Amino acid sequence: MIEIEEIKKGTSRYYKVSTYANDNKLISIRTVRYTLKSIPYNKIRCYMLFDNDGNCVENVFNFINMYKVSIAETSREKYSLYLRYLYEFSGIIDKDISRFQRNDIDKFVVFLSGYDPNSSLADSFYTYSSKSEETIAAIFNVVKEYVDYCGYASSKYFYNYRGIKRRAYGKQKANTICPKFISLKEMELILNYIDNDTSLSKEAKMEYSLIYKLMFNKGLRIGEVLGITLEDFEEIYNNDGELYYKLYIRNRMSDSKDQRAKRCLTMDGQYSYNAPIYHRLDIGYQQVFLSEEFHDDIIEYFDVMSARFKREEKTLFKADAIDGISDNWYIFYNKKKPTPLSKDILYNYTREMFKNLNIHIDKYVRTNNLFHRFRHGFCMYLLYVENIPPLQACKLTRHRNAEGLAIYNNPTEDMLAELMMQVEEGTELYG
Incomplete structure (x- = not known):
């Protein structure tokens, strides 16, 4: 083959x-x-x-x-x-x-x-x-x-x-209709697949599961995930005294092209960190919120990974710190080299996993990006499972307006059929 x-x-x-x-x-x-x-x-x-x-x-x-x-x-x-x-x-x-x-x-x-x-x-x-x-x-x-x-x-x-x-x-073979998003059921299959993948170490299982969860559960793009650093988490307490975390999404001079955050200020030298615009929401940075448990899982992975590299006497590649003084590190690293995780390595694993799980991928002309389908799934979950109005969903998906969110609204035939049945049941009262 x-x-x-x-x-x-x-x-x-x-x-x-x-x-x-x-x-x-x-x-x-x-x-x-x-x-x-x-x-x-x-x-x-x-x-x-x-x-x-x-x-x-x-x-x-x-x-x-x-x-x-x-x-x-x-x-x-x-x-x-x-x-x-x-x-x-x-x-x-x-x-x-x-x-x-x-x-x-x-x-x-x-x-x-x-x-x-x-x-x-x-x-x-x-x-x-x-x-x-x-x-x-x-x-x-x-x-x-x-x-x-x-x-x-x-x-x-x-x-x-x-x-x-x-x-x-001869007759052109039709490309199997490829869903534009990962469904909740598929996400469950993905997490189970990782958990049972004997080719992965415990550390790799933690890493991959967290990455897919950040994309599917929080709507992060792959570049935003790979660019996360230790200093991007901030403790927040609500009025009841419950702890959760704010995750800052922003660009750094030390980022590679695989770690770029879309719609965040592009760096133009070290002085950008001191510019007021760099510290403005939706211009210099964006934000999402994590539970205390989710945050602790991320830190646990980082501790396990960094301890292993320390035992191997390898030094982690550092990320820029916003204050220019403190030590700072990225969260996700490669298995063998202490450098930020390669998007290509993750892509190859994702594609192979999709094939093994029979999750459709484009066979001929690829238009449905494997990573972006997780963020797409997050958007569809908000709209069709949680039934959150588009204007409110924009705040969670970090779109400027409902028009930007509209391109993510791609229900499958099964979803449309279910919605139509609900409408039919409702209109029977007026038959």
Whole structure:
């Protein structure tokens, strides 16, 4: 079994090719990464394509910057992008372009289309891309000219190929409708799965459970979770003297791109900590509230994790302190390195867990972010289980207005049917 997955990191992307045995045991993982760069040279801009090993692809360089030097710069940039698709595909199937056969051309169109209805490319195909037939035709026009320029024997297959229509693959296999949110029942399955996962240590079980709870029970985004530090908790007592905690969500200079808090002030140097706007609610920071028990569970995990690293004589990566003096640390760290938890590691575990629990994930074009579905579930719980009015729910979800919350209102057919039955029962009084 072959699984192909497009991985996006910031503005860059690469492909991961995983091979599994018949018993679903992972055999190998390959990464395919081609990078485009451009530099000014003699009053023109040169475009270069680099492979996994950082080597410039000479044929592409010569084709774009010498053979096609007379065309517009924007066209040469587009040609470079189209040829990157070709080389990425070549790396995915691990076959030199000069040796392509007719069936490889078929697979190339599948790759460009962003879906694989007949499993001609891989058993599982996960991609963000879905190019139109017009775009695929434009890519093929460039690729045909390029392989002819290179003198590859495979050029005849590119030139003879005419079926750049999706219907050439038969009836398109529909992507299973993928719910946009995690339901309460699914959340229970997830927590039970973690608790019974023998591959995880007790410490990892604590960490993963807390992260998913922060997203589902409190509506935090993944970046907000990974950016939490020890100093972000504040003790609060209500009028009855009961203790709970305020959790501050904010950005720091020490944060990585995976730890950014949306809609919070972006840092612009250390002086930002002293700026009055940094300490203004809904501008410099946002807040959520935790029970004493939830807070204690988080601190217990941190104590267990930090004690282990201390025994291993490893120093935890520090987070900036707001006062610039105190010691401060992030809450969630990687298992082996004392650095903030990698979002990619958590993503891989989440996706595998979803597959094992039969929680739908996008099969072809991925539009439903795995992490954001927890926050989405929080919103749906407020609206459909607790029946909290949208204007009040906005205060808990940290949306500015009901319009911002509206995009989270995506009930399933079962939920709509149940609501319709309730309406029918109510209207029977007036029948």
